[in-house]
Amino acid sequence: MNAQNSKSIEFFSENPVFTHKDFLAVLSARGRAKATANNLLALHLASGRILRVKRGLYAVRRPGGATAVADVDPYLVSSKLHEDAVIGYHAALQFHEKAYSLWSKYYCLTKKRSRPFSFQGKEYVSVQMPGTLRKIPDFGGGILVLRHAGGLVRVTSLERTLVDLFAAPDKGGGWEEIWRSLEMVEFFDLDAVFAYVKKLASAIVAARVGFFLDQHRESLMVEDKRLDELRALAPAQPRYFDPRRETGKHISAWNLVVPERILSRTWEAKE
Secondary structure (H helix, E strand, O other): OOHHHHHHHHHHHHOOOEHHHHHHHHHHOOOOOHHHHHHHHHHHHHHHHEEEEEEOEEEEEEOOOOOOOOOHHHHHHHHHOOOOOOHHHHHHHHOOOHHHHHHHHOEEEEEEOOOOEEEOEEEEEEEEOOOOHHHOOOOOOOOOEEEEEEEEEEEEHHHHHHHHHEEEEEHHHHHHHHHHHHHOOOOOOOOHHHHHHHHHOHHHHHHHHHHHHHHOOOOOOHHHHHHHHHHOOOOOOEEEEEOOOOOOOEEEOOOEEEHHHHHHHHHHHHH
């Protein structure tokens, strides 16, 4: 094995999913010209040592034979879709092992716009962060950097995930999936939840989060004074709990019109 190839193998062992930019940066720091690095990348693609996930994004083939194509870890892919990509919504629940149902759709948050794409039977969807968060250095906080599957991933905390799901319930699979998933979480840091709600500056999100915590005040040990903090942020006029304006009962404490199926948890009748 020549020295150039050896450096590539070393890089692959440390970066199971990587971008073209990552590869060029590391080899450039080791004195390799851009053309040389590109040639090496092409050789490893041709040999089957690495796989092209999409343009500019690659994955290292895991052991399993020259022709075997093992599934590439979707969380590593999601975290490498953009320089600022953060696994979020239902994908974050799934990463934290708190999702009621397993999906093959993986969401990431980013400042950029990008088209969805599929790879190895999984769909990857980039979601542009709300404008209120894009200019904040930490994008509102609640972002964890964790070791996973031989690499690093960025993923929203359970506290931020809870709030994000009430901001965009369609990215959580609807209310039944959100309820059942969040009820698998034994504890939330309420200070972190409330701090992020305030950064989002959305009355409807504050009310939805408050309604959920109100319904689970005993199991999550939520005090009335904490709920009062969110009530102060709730809408001044009645708003529909569901984005599709589904009718229901007006809950005056939160100024929300909540669908009966949520109030009575009709999904439990299926069990």
